[in-house]
Amino acid sequence: MDIIDREDNTQKVFLSENNLSVAEILNEHYPYILDSIESEEFILKYDECNMFKELVFEGKVVGFCSYDFSREFITAALNNIYVLPEYRGNNIFLNEIKSTMEEHNKPSIMEPTRFVVELLIKHGLAYKINDSIVGSAIEFIVPGHHVLSNVEYGNEELSTHYYDLSICSSIHILDWTQKHIAYSTPLNDDIRRYKDIKQVDEAYVDNLIDFYKDNDVELMNTILKLEEKLSIRNYTLEEVVGEGDELSFYMESLIDDAHVTRSRALQIKRQIIEEYEAGMILNESLLIRLEYLFNEKSSPTITSHIEVCPYCSMPVDDHDRYCHFCGINLDYDPFEVEDDLFKSINFDDSDFNEDIRFVAYKFLRLIEQNIELEYSIYNIESTYNMDWMSLNSFLVENNYFVNNRITDEGFGFMENHPLNFFEKFHMGIVDYTDFENYFYSHCDLNPVDICLCYLEKFDDDDYILEIIDEIRNSM
Ligand SMILES: [Zn+2]
DSSP, X not given: OOOOBOTTOOOOEEEEEEEEEHXXXXXXXXXXXXXXXXXXXXXXXXXXXXXEEEEEETTEEEEEEEEEEOSSSOSEEEEEEEEOGGGTTSSHHHHHHXXXXXXXXXXXXXXXXXXXXXXXXXXXXXXXXXXXXXEEEEEEEEOGGGEEESSOOOSOXXXXXXXXXXXXXXXXXXXXXXXXXXXXXXXXXXXXXXXXOOOXXXXXXXXXXXXXXXXXXXXXXXXXXXXXXXXXXXXXXXXXXXXXXXXXXXXXXXXXXXXXXHHHHHHHHHHHHHHHHTTXXXXXXXHHHHHHHHTXXXXXXXXXXXXXXXXXXXXXXXXXSBOTTTOBBTTOOHHHHHHHHHHHOOOSOOOOOOOHHHHHHHHHHHHXXXXXXXXXXXXXXXXXXXXXXXXXXXXXXXXXXXXXXXXXXXXXXXXXXXXXXXXXXXXXXXXXXXXXXXXXXXXXXXXXXXXXXXXXXXXXXXXXXXXXXXXXXXX
């Protein structure tokens, strides 16, 4: 058996958007690893992956691990790991997880075996809350066809921080008032190794629910403490979206992967900056938010959980600080924002009549920021000379706002509104109303050209020349 040398300790990585066959890679490049797997009758958990990485120890390739890019949960999930028997006990698994976190982002693990969970406990990444219930800093992902439940579950992928050693399953409470739980089917590897796996029956569920009820605070704190200890790479806003008018390397690669246009990417960048500045996104959740916006799904794909994110309706846990699907800070409080808006309301009576398109734009922006409908209406009515009846009939006629949601036409309207360009190009130095009149009277031109033509009227102003330059450079 010839072990491959990697004198500089670099791991070779195979990466693909499509599925790679684990056995084929092993057969072609690492026959000695495949031989070892077969001779100890080790069962590979998954035949396919999107990423295959060598595990290197003291300059030698002594194993491999593979990751799957979860479809529903936007994460790289470890789905196989194997180390040659004579090299075990060298923290190779732990180092792999740690280096992934330091260099990229927190990985999750596809259906861990009990052995893997025990390794996590040993290395302080998971904690035994009682004799059998384990809380883990790393999330476990179970594909839909391996999820069992005592309620109609509908084949949905499951993500959880909990594992029960006594049943060798990842477990999740869907609804404790109804005693609904979901858990993974036992794995072949566990069935072979452990003879004392308990059955899930009514008594088991009752016990589990009681335990969760009695220990909810401790369970939550366990996960929070474990997560705090992780050294996860934290990104800055600039690293994630790029500085100035540029797109980050990361966004460029997403444009290719997600088949998104550059103009949509710039639109997403602006949205993220606004949301970040409003406190809606945390540094830890910037990447998640970015990927979510690139791959946005209109309706939630997982519906069997009771506790859900108020922004995207996908499942959340009570210890989550941000939503793991859409990346929104779960402590973000629209009421606080509403409060600030209230203070900014102009109570002076004025007979100035704003263009209804201007008011509609302001209103849709509030809705976009998740300000409650009633409050948005109140805000608009008290700030502008406009009542909801007239605004609403304008919105309905144009199909911008239907069933309390902004339609695609509505988003298009906002995107092409003069105020959008005015804000985007930081044109605060010129009079908005004058600009708006100019904008609408030149509607046949491309909006960016309208801005340029308008600004060129002030070409003796250095500051405006700078804005013109910036706009040109951003094209
Ligand atoms: Zn969400």
